[in-house]
Amino acid sequence: MDPAYAPAWEALGLRCYFDANYSDGGEAMFQRSNIACERAVALDPNRIVAAGQLITNRVERGELGKAYEAAAALVERRPDSAQAHFVMGYVFRYAGMLERATSECDTALALDPGNYTFRSCAWAFMELGKTGRAGDFVRLDAGSEWAAYVAPSILLREGKVAEAKAAVKDMPTAPRYHRDLWEACLQMRPASELDRLAREAETSLPSDPDPETWYYQGALFGYSGKKQAAFHLLQLAIEQNYCAHSNLLSDPLLAKMRAEPAFSKLLTAAGTCQEAIRVANSPQSQR
Numbered sequence: 001m002d003p004a005y006a007p008a009w010e011a012l013g014l015r016c017y018f019d020a021n022y023s024d025g026g027e028a029m030f031q032r033s034n035i036a037c038e039r040a041v042a043l044d045p046n047r048i049v050a051a052g053q054l055i056t057n058r059v060e061r062g063e064l065g066k067a068y069e070a071a072a073a074l075v076e077r078r079p080d081s082a083q084a085h086f087v088m089g090y091v092f093r094y095a096g097m098l099e100r101a102t103s104e105c106d107t108a109l110a111l112d113p114g115n116y117t118f119r120s121c122a123w124a125f126m127e128l129g130k131t132g133r134a135g136d137f138v139r140l141d142a143g144s145e146w147a148a149y150v151a152p153s154i155l156l157r158e159g160k161v162a163e164a165k166a167a168v169k170d171m172p173t174a175p176r177y178h179r180d181l182w183e184a185c186l187q188m189r190p191a192s193e194l195d196r197l198a199r200e201a202e203t204s205l206p207s208d209p210d211p212e213t214w215y216y217q218g219a220l221f222g223y224s225g226k227k228q229a230a231f232h233l234l235q236l237a238i239e240q241n242y243c244a245h246s247n248l249l250s251d252p253l254l255a256k257m258r259a260e261p262a263f264s265k266l267l268t269a270a271g272t273c274q275e276a277i278r279v280a281n282s283p284q285s286q287r
Contacts, residue, residue: 006044013037013053022145022176027209033057048078052087059094060210062241065276067091072281082112089121094212095277096243096270098124098250105137116141122150123212127251131158145172152182153216156223157252161186176208178217185224198226201233211242219253230254231262235269243273 013036019025020033034057040050051074059067071091074084089104105121112118119141125134131154138154141147148170155164165186171179184194198221206214218233238244248254248267257263 003044006040006047006050009036009040009043010047010050010053013040013050017053017057021210030057030209048074048081048083052083055087056090059091059241060212062211064091064095064241064243064273065280068095068277068280080111082108082115082118085111086115086118086121089124093121093124094242095274096245096247097274097277098128098246102128102130102133109137114140116144119146122154126154126157127247129157129250129252148172149177152186156186159252176213178213178220181217181220185220194224194226198229201226201229206233206236211237211240214240215242215244215247219247219251222257223253225256227257227260230257231260231266234266238266238269238273241273241276243270245270245274 013033016025016029016033016036020027020029025032034054037050037054037057040047041054045051051070055067055070055074058070068091071084071088074081075088078084085104086108089101089108092098092101092104095101101124102121105118105124108118108121109115119137122134122137125131125137134154138147138150148167149172151167152164152171155161155167165188168179168182168186168188171177171182173179180189180193181197183189184197201217201221206217208214214233214237218230218237221227221233222230234244234248245267248258248263248270
């Protein structure tokens with residue numbers, strides 16, 4: 001096998017991932033991303049981007065323990081790699097360890113300032129209530145469709161409801177961004193529309209396979225007072241290994257939820273969800 005082909009396989013893996021998540025490629029393209037990145041790493045183990053993409057793909061499909069082990073090994077092998085630290089932060093974000101996630105994101109950006117692929121670190125900061133720093137990461141990809149998607153999330157967590165409503169008007173309309181939910185939650189649609197969306201959320205599985213998006217929707221329902229829909233989506237996310245422990249404690253959008261009796265059950269489930277990280281990080285597993 002010729003290592004010279006590794007960059008092409010790596011590039012294909014990234015294209016397939018973005019096609020799966022931001023176009024109409026779906027699960028078939030997601031699996032092609034895995035295959036291409038695995039081929040790139042097999043040809044050249046030093047393809048850090050391909051190795052990192054494999055880790056993020058794993059964590060987005062609930063393989064938290066495996067993703068953590070791979071990310072920790074990557075950072076140990078390449079502590080000078082911004083990409084390795086970003087991927088480690090990505091895993092910690094899904095593990096609901098936002099303080100550790102943001103620390104890794106800060107390290108990544110210090111090592112490679114201006115790298116727009118670090119943009120998703122914004123979620124960890126905003127859910128900790130650190131919206132100013134979240135904005136720094138969004139600005140890495142300023143003017144993009146993704147930045148327009150994230151803007152209302154930051155503004156609403158800052159309590160800037162009018163500004164969030166204005167920003168929603170600039171959101172992309174593709175179904176994956178759930179602009180309809182945003183408009184309903186911010187009373188830009190009739191109350192009956194929010195009721196309908198909440199009923200659907202309570203009785204069906206989300207269509208997106210990535211549990212982080214289930215958390216996003218649950219947080220919005222929590223903010224808008226649709227607590228049953230919120231609890232349902234948050235529980236589903238945790239069950240799929242989006243642990244959300246720090247998020248539950250700190251996310252401004254969940255402030256109305258924390259006094260509910262069911263909230264403590266979510267926290268317990270989130271702590272249990274993190275067990276995969278603790279097991280992978282135990283001395284026995286590292287022998």
